[in-house]
Amino acid sequence: MPFIRRTVVPLAVMLLSACGPSSSLEETTGETREALATGAGSAAFRAALAKRWAPIHYQDVDVTGSHSLSGRADYISRVNFDGDWSGTNNWDNAASKPLAAHAYQSVVETSSHWYIVYTFFHPRDWSDTIFDTEHENDGEGVLLIVERDGTEYGKLIGAVTVAHKDFFSFLPDGSPITSGAESSDGKLSFATFEGVQHPITAQEAKGHGLKAWPAYDIVGDGVKYYPSLTTAEEPSSASDSDVRYKLIDLYGSEGLWTRRGLSELFSSDGTFRGDTSGGCGLIAGLCSSNSANAPWGWDDGDDGSIQRGEIATDPAKLSAYYFSPSSRFSTTYTFNPFKGVGDPNAP
Template identity: 85%
Template sequence: MVSIRRPRRGFVARAVLPAAVMLLSACGTSPLEGEALGETRGALAGNAGSAAFRAALAKRWAPIHYQDVDVTGSHAISGKADYITRVDFDGDWSGTNNWDNAASRALPAYVYQSVVETSSHWYIVYTFFHPRDWFDSIFDTEHENDGEGVLLIVERNGTEYGSLVGAVTVAHKDFFSYTPDGSPLTSGAESLDGKLSTADFEGLQHPITAQEAKGHGLKAWPQYDINGDGVKYYPSLTTAEEPSSASDSDVRYKLLDIYGSEGLWTRRSLSELFASDGTFRGDTSGGCGYVAGQCGTNSANAPWGWDDGNDGAVARGEIATDPAKLAAIYFSPASRFSTTYTFNPFKGVGDANAP
C-alpha cells in the first residue's frame, strides 16, 4: 500500500498575514493581480534559496512518469536501454563509457530537478537521463547519453507550494507547451499543444509525463504513452528503485538537486563529462550504431543546452536558465510573469548551497 504524505502546512498558517492579503483572499482575488501582489504573496511562501524547500517543492509537483520500453533488438538490453537513471550510474563521471556500461550495471531511477524563482513564479525543470539513445533499424542514428525533460511553471499564490499553471516539454529538438485544467494561461507566441493531465499520488495531484522508447522524446501524457512494455515511475526524495521488469508499474525515482553535490551544474566544466557548454561528451565505443557512421558523438544535452530551433527569441538553454523569459513568450498574458529572478544559480543569483 502506498502511504499518504501530506505537504507541510505550518509556515503559511503561522505567518502573520497582512490585512490587505487577507482581504484579497477573502474576496476571491485571482492568484496574481500585478507584480506588487506577486511580490507580497511570494514573500509568504518558501524561498528557493533553501535546498530543503527546493526538494519539497520539486517533490510536490514531480511528474508521475510513463516510460515506454522496447525489449527487442540487440541494443535494447532487454528493455534496460529505456530505463531512466543518473549520469554517474556506473560510478564515474565519464560521458564516454555510459553506453558501454549500461548492459552490465544496475540502473536505479533518478531524476534531476532544478528550481529558479521570481516574485511571481517558481520554475522547476525535471531532467530524465538515459545512457543510450538507441534504435533497432539500420536507417536510424544512435548516440551515447540522452537528456530530455520538462519545465513546470508554478504560480506563487501565497500557499506553500503554489499552483501549477503550465508546462513545456522537450522532445529532441522541439518544445511542446501544455496547461492543466483551470490554468489562467493561454497560448502566446507558441500555440498550446494540449492539456497537462494529472493523477493522484500520495493524496495529491501530480502531472503525468511520458517518454517514447528508444529516442526518449518527452510529452504530456497521453500524447506519448506506454505501448506494450513500459515502466511507471513515481517520485521520492529518498528511494531510487530499478524496475523489476520492463513492465513494472510501480517504481520510485529519487530526485537529485542539479545544483547539489550529486548534481550536474557544479560539473559543467568537467571535460570528461561535457564536450562543450551543456553538451554531454559521448563517443562511438561499445557497439553504438548498427553500421559504421550511424553513431553520433557529443549528441546529447543537459538542460542548459536544450533548444527548440524555431521558437524565435528563446535562446539555447533558456528553458532552464531563463524560464521566465520563455514563459512570457510561450504563454499569455505575459504580464503575469515577473522576469526578475530572486533565485537562479544558472545566472549567479542566490546561494544554491544554502541549507
C-alpha cells in the same frame, strides 16, 4: 550508489486521468517544514517543492533489438549510475551496471512564479533499425510553471516539454494562461499520488522524446515511475508499474551544474561528452558523438527569440513568450543559480 529491486505488489489508487500506486512512503521532516518559509535559496525547500510537483512518469519500453538490453536501455538513471563521471563509457556500462531510477530537479524563482525543470537521463539513445542514428547519453525533460498564489506550494499552471530538438507546451484545465507566441500542444493531465495531484509525463522508447501524457503513452511494455526524495528503485521488469525515482538537486553536490566544467562529462557548454565505443550504431557511421544535452543546452530551433538553454536558465522569459498574458510573469529573478542569483555554491 545503492539501489532497490522491486519485490512488492503495486497498490491501487484513485486517479483523475490514469492509474498508479498510492502510498505514503515519506513524510516531510520538521526541518523541511521550517525551510518552507525561506524560499528557493533553501535546498530543503527546493526538494519539498520539486517533490510536490514531480511528475508521475510513464516510460515506454522496447524489449526488442540487440541494443535494447531487453528493455533496460529505456530505464531512467543518473548520469553517474556506473560510479564515475565519464560520459564516454555510459553506453557500454548500461549493459552491466544497475539502473536505479533518478531525476534531476532545478528550481528558479521570481516574485510571481517558481519554475521547476525535471531532467530524465538515459545512458543510450538507441534504435533497432539500421536506418536510425544512435548516440551515447540522452537528457530530456520538462519545465513546470508554478504560480505563487499564496499557498504553500503554489498552483501548477503550465508545462513545456523537450522532445528531441523541439519543445511542446501543455496547459491544465482552468489555467489562467493561454497560448502566446507558441500554440498549446494539448492538455496537462494529473493523477493522485500520496494524496495530492501530480502531472503525468511520458517518454518514448529508444529516442526518449518527452511530452505530457497521453500525447506520448506506454505501448505494450513500459515502466511507471513515481517521485521520492529518498528512494531510487530499479524496475523488476520492463512492465513494472510501481517504481520510485529519487530526485537530485541539479545544483547540489550530486548534481550536474557544479560539474559543468568537467571535461570528462561535457564536451562543451551544456553538451554531454559521448563517443562511438561499445557497439553504438547498428552499422558504421550511424553513431554520433557529443549529441545529448543537459538542461542549459536544450534548444528548440524555431521558437523565435528564445535562445539555447533558456528553458532552464531564463524560464520567465520563455514563459512570457510561450504563454499569454505575458504581463503575468515577473522577469526579475530572486533565485537563479544559472545566472548567479542566489547560487548555493557561491563562496
